[in-house]
Amino acid sequence: MNEKESKSPSNFIRSxxxxxxxxxxxxxxxxxxxxxxxxxxxxxxxxxxxxxxFGIAADYNGLCNLRFDDTNPLKEEQTxxxxxxxxxxxxxxxxxDRLYYASDYFEQLYEYALKLIRDxxxxxxxxxxxxxxxxxxxxxxxxxxxxxxxxxxxxxxxxFERMRAGExxxxxxxxxxxxxxxxxxxxxxDPVMYRVLYATHPRTGDRxxxxxxxDFTHGQSDSIEGITHSLCTLEFEDHRxxxxxxxxxxxxxxxxxxxxxxxxxxxxxxxKRKLLRLVEEGHVSGWDDxxxxxxxxxxxxxxxxxxxxxxxxxxxxxxxDSTVDIAFLEHCVRxxxxxxxxxxxxxxxxLRVVLENYPEDRVEELEAVNxxxxxxxxxxxxxxxKVLYIERDDFMEEPPKKFYRLAPGREVxxxxxxxxxxxxxxxxxNTGQVVELRCTYDPETRGGWAPDGRKVKATLHWVSARHAxxxxxxxxxxxxxxxxxxxxxxxxxxxxxxxxxSLETLTDCKLEPSLESAKPGDRLQFERLGxxxxxxxxxxxxxxVFNRTVTLRDTWAKIRKAGKK
RNA sequence: UGGGGUGUCGUCAAGUGGUAAGACACGGGCCUUUGGAGCCCGCAUUCGGAGGUUCGAAUCCUCCCACCCCAGCCA
Numbered sequence: 001m002n003e004k005e006s007k008s009p010s011n012f013i014r015s016x017x018x019x020x021x022x023x024x025x026x027x028x029x030x031x032x033x034x035x036x037x038x039x040x041x042x043x044x045x046x047x048x049x050x051x052x053x054f055g056i057a058a059d060y061n062g063l064c065n066l067r068f069d070d071t072n073p074l075k076e077e078q079t080x081x082x083x084x085x086x087x088x089x090x091x092x093x094x095x096x097d098r099l100y101y102a103s104d105y106f107e108q109l110y111e112y113a114l115k116l117i118r119d120x121x122x123x124x125x126x127x128x129x130x131x132x133x134x135x136x137x138x139x140x141x142x143x144x145x146x147x148x149x150x151x152x153x154x155x156x157x158x159x160f161e162r163m164r165a166g167e168x169x170x171x172x173x174x175x176x177x178x179x180x181x182x183x184x185x186x187x188x189x190d191p192v193m194y195r196v197l198y199a200t201h202p203r204t205g206d207r208x209x210x211x212x213x214x215d216f217t218h219g220q221s222d223s224i225e226g227i228t229h230s231l232c233t234l235e236f237e238d239h240r241x242x243x244x245x246x247x248x249x250x251x252x253x254x255x256x257x258x259x260x261x262x263x264x265x266x267x268x269x270x271x272k273r274k275l276l277r278l279v280e281e282g283h284v285s286g287w288d289d290x291x292x293x294x295x296x297x298x299x300x301x302x303x304x305x306x307x308x309x310x311x312x313x314x315x316x317x318x319x320x321d322s323t324v325d326i327a328f329l330e331h332c333v334r335x336x337x338x339x340x341x342x343x344x345x346x347x348x349x350x351l352r353v354v355l356e357n358y359p360e361d362r363v364e365e366l367e368a369v370n371x372x373x374x375x376x377x378x379x380x381x382x383x384x385x386k387v388l389y390i391e392r393d394d395f396m397e398e399p400p401k402k403f404y405r406l407a408p409g410r411e412v413x414x415x416x417x418x419x420x421x422x423x424x425x426x427x428x429x430n431t432g433q434v435v436e437l438r439c440t441y442d443p444e445t446r447g448g449w450a451p452d453g454r455k456v457k458a459t460l461h462w463v464s465a466r467h468a469x470x471x472x473x474x475x476x477x478x479x480x481x482x483x484x485x486x487x488x489x490x491x492x493x494x495x496x497x498x499x500x501x502s503l504e505t506l507t508d509c510k511l512e513p514s515l516e517s518a519k520p521g522d523r524l525q526f527e528r529l530g531x532x533x534x535x536x537x538x539x540x541x542x543x544x545v546f547n548r549t550v551t552l553r554d555t556w557a558k559i560r561k562a563g564k565k
Numbered sequence: 566u567g568g569g570g571u572g573u574c575g576u577c578a579a580g581u582g583g584u585a586a587g588a589c590a591c592g593g594g595c596c597u598u599u600g601g602a603g604c605c606c607g608c609a610u611u612c613g614g615a616g617g618u619u620c621g622a623a624u625c626c627u628c629c630c631a632c633c634c635c636a637g638c639c640a
Contacts, residue, residue: 009579039639075640132638136636139567139635170638184568186568213639234570236634236640238568241569261633314588320633321634327576339602415598457600461599
């Protein structure tokens with residue numbers, strides 16, 4: 001346990017649990033749950049909660065349930081249920097045989113409601129939604145009691161049973177808890193427990209036409225499952241008195257609700273409503289667009305589950321509203337991929353290079369290291385020949401001070417190959433664009449070392465033209481240009497805050513031939529460029545498509561940017 | 566005086582009366598066949614503010630200030 005403790009940073013929830021363990025509050029048990037509503041896809045904010053709940057269960061020898069909070073058939077769908085399970089599994093967590101649905105408890109919940117009615121603690125109200133709102137009062141003024149508040153137990157029982165039987169129209173009646181219309185906490189002003197909804201539920205079909213609200217469902221579901229610590233986000237803090245009230249008045253097992261701050265990330269939005277809008281308004285290709293902060297989007301982008309878990313572990317848990325710099329998430333994938341991703345050479349924006357002194361038909365197989373961080377990953381052979389492609393960005397006709405790549409008259413190293421020197425620049429007659437470089441290579445420098453000890457300032461990646469594979473590469477960047485789009489996007493059009501360059505598609509990229517066998521989902525480092533993965537959906541043999549997960553740290557880009565200021 | 570929360574480095578975040586961890590970001594250096602990776606150094610005399618208690622306070626008390634959440638038959 002000590003190792004695990006040092007791995008998971010201390011936080012106030014763990015302190016509470018350790019205190020509970022010390023005092024024997026739950027007979028030494030720790031039992032959590034992850035309770036998503038199946039009305040959308042999981043995002044990195046959910047990952048924080050998943051890692052918290054499953055992580056705590058694992059560290060304290062406890063259990064964590066997966067429970068769908070499916071009490072609103074108007075918004076919930078089976079496709080979301082399926083996607084959520086896939087995402088939780090992909091993240092690396094296992095709920096064993098403890099897959100539950102709040103809808104499994106509908107009958108029990110109904111019984112609970114009956115008890116409250118019998119005890120005079122719940123009543124059927126005929127007020128309309130609009131009237132209930134008016135009767136609720138305001139933040140500063142108390143509410144008024146409904147004229148139906150004092151119906152007899154018998155009448156309430158009869159009405160509630162008939163609500164279930166489908167005798168009343170949608171919206172015509174609700175079941176309410178009889179608490180206190182003058183409570184300063186609005187949640188206690190006779191909250192609605194049941195509403196009439198003639199909707200088909202993804203799991204219970206048309207068996208029910210009354211559905212319990214979140215407040216009347218969540219705590220009791222926790223209770224039924226024997227949850228010890230019910231972890232949720234800050235906005236439910238005001239609901240805790242109600243959570244406690246139902247459990248106390250039902251006189252059933254009473255878990256402890258603890259609230260923590262949800263995750264916000266710079267340059268992205270996290271609310272399901274806004275994510276849905278991005279999808280519906282076509283700003284992205286879907287919930288799994290690689291620019292989305294959804295788990296399916298991050299997966300398609302090439303993020304590893306390990307890096308996301310590590311990120312969630314390291315951002316910590318607190319009650320403070322906070323926004324984590326997305327650079328930290330990116331740091332976490334780089335760190336992981338640096339150790340695991342095989343290196344490979346790919347030229348994204350090809351510039352033709354002809355080695356004038358290299359024999360026409362000669363081909364050499366040069367040895368390249370697969371991962372300098374892991375010798376066990378071995379080496380491979382890369383073909384080299386007279387005509388090559390290098391990156392357009394690696395050549396400048398008039399290089400500025402700190403640019404030390406290729407330029408006229410300059411010598412650089414081609415990785416794992418030879419030193420080459422640029423003699424001539426060939427341009428398009430009409431456009432003036434550089435179309436080809438005429439270079440010479442030094443046969444003495446095979447492998448990249450000069451026997452005379454002569455040094456070279458840059459090493460470039462390259463691909464042999466004759467052997468090159470063509471591919472499409474999608475360069476992804478932050479979806480939003482602003483650090484805090486959540487605020488900017490409120491009420492306005494996304495247009496003003498979206499990053500117009502969040503996706504750049506390159507269709508004529510050149511790859512070394514070893515990539516022939518790349519499989520969907522494979523993650524690689526394109527040397528000097530970044531980490532890329534084979535798109536799981538669009539890539540096919542002979543028509544490869546890669547997604548850029550994240551760039552490498554780019555010192556040159558930083559120098560360039562600083563120079564422009 | 567509606568109620569409930571939160572305020573420690575640019576951003577996260579430890580710290581629970583004994584004299585401010587760590588990470589990211591940023592800046593500088595070393596090293597380098599990825600301007601990658603790695604390594605080293607720097608980066609809060611101060612904890613929203615003001616008082617007070619104490620030998621000693623980010624931690625306790627008082628007052629103040631700022632920000633977030635709540636008036637769905639959403640969760």
